[in-house]
Amino acid sequence: MKRAPFGLALAALAALAATPxxxxxxxxxxxxxxxxxxxxxxIDTPAAKAAGLQTAVLSGGCFWGIQAVFQHVRxxxxxxxxxxxGAGATANYELVSTGTTGHxxxxxxxxxxxxxxxxxxxxxxxxxxxxxxxxxxxxPDHGTQYRSEVFYTGADQQRVAQAYIAQLDRAKVxxxxxxxxxxxxxxxxxxxxxxQDYLIRHPDNPYIATYDQPKVEAxxxxxxxxxxxxxxxxxKD
Numbered sequence: 001m002k003r004a005p006f007g008l009a010l011a012a013l014a015a016l017a018a019t020p021x022x023x024x025x026x027x028x029x030x031x032x033x034x035x036x037x038x039x040x041x042x043i044d045t046p047a048a049k050a051a052g053l054q055t056a057v058l059s060g061g062c063f064w065g066i067q068a069v070f071q072h073v074r075x076x077x078x079x080x081x082x083x084x085x086g087a088g089a090t091a092n093y094e095l096v097s098t099g100t101t102g103h104x105x106x107x108x109x110x111x112x113x114x115x116x117x118x119x120x121x122x123x124x125x126x127x128x129x130x131x132x133x134x135x136x137x138x139x140p141d142h143g144t145q146y147r148s149e150v151f152y153t154g155a156d157q158q159r160v161a162q163a164y165i166a167q168l169d170r171a172k173v174x175x176x177x178x179x180x181x182x183x184x185x186x187x188x189x190x191x192x193x194x195x196q197d198y199l200i201r202h203p204d205n206p207y208i209a210t211y212d213q214p215k216v217e218a219x220x221x222x223x224x225x226x227x228x229x230x231x232x233x234x235x236k237d
Contacts, residue, residue: 035127035128035214035222036222037123037222038127038173039171039173041123041167043119043159043163044118044120044160045117045156045160047113047117048114053112054111054112054113055111056108056118056121056157057108057109057150057151058125058129059084059085059106059107059148060125060131060147060180061105061130061141061148062141062207063081063082063105064195064208064212065208065211065215065216067079067080067081067196067198067199068215069124069128069129069219070109070121070129071197071231071232072228072231073219073227075112075116075226076111077110077111077112077232079107079109079110080191080196080234081105081190081191082107082108082191083096083101083104083106083191084104084149084187084189085183085186086101086102087101087102088189090103091103096145097145099145103189104146106151108188120226122160122161124219124223126178126180127218127223128222128223129215130148130180132174132180133175133176134179139211140211147179148181149180149181150181150182151184151185152184153185158182162182165178197233199213
């Protein structure tokens, strides 16, 4: 979330948490708008025949929730929270939070293409991880660092992502046009350690409980075949 000033934001969320009726009223409205299975991509990468891992870089709001979603996806071996879209010199939380660096809070997903395709990763992303119609924000976070963007790492990923967004727009899956950008990956910079495994380590954080835990629950409900209970953690206990 836009945690600037961090203490005041959490204090506000804590006040909401103290009023369960408000949070109960908020959560269905957030989930109902975009947490639904969207059609599968008509164009996808072929299943890999040879061994080898691949990576996908996605941004769509606070990286805590997106990391948590993909940590529970079968075929994903690791998920890192980090920054993409800007220079390495500005890839730190305090600067990125100003919204002036070109970076977006992002995740780097390492996956086995023999188990899950790039198109399926995008389908999960658009179904439960982000609302792709919001411009430079993900409720309740505002700023260019919270934009929705696919950073492709090769021609196949570019082709699949662009075709899929066009397909979903033509089908009018959302009430508004998709705002997700598709740009080449020019570097991914790992976020500070305290941002990694955030939902796992802070499940009772008011922001996590209100905005991110519902995404993981939606993954389990809407994609039961792709859901796994044990998350791919960054840090091992």
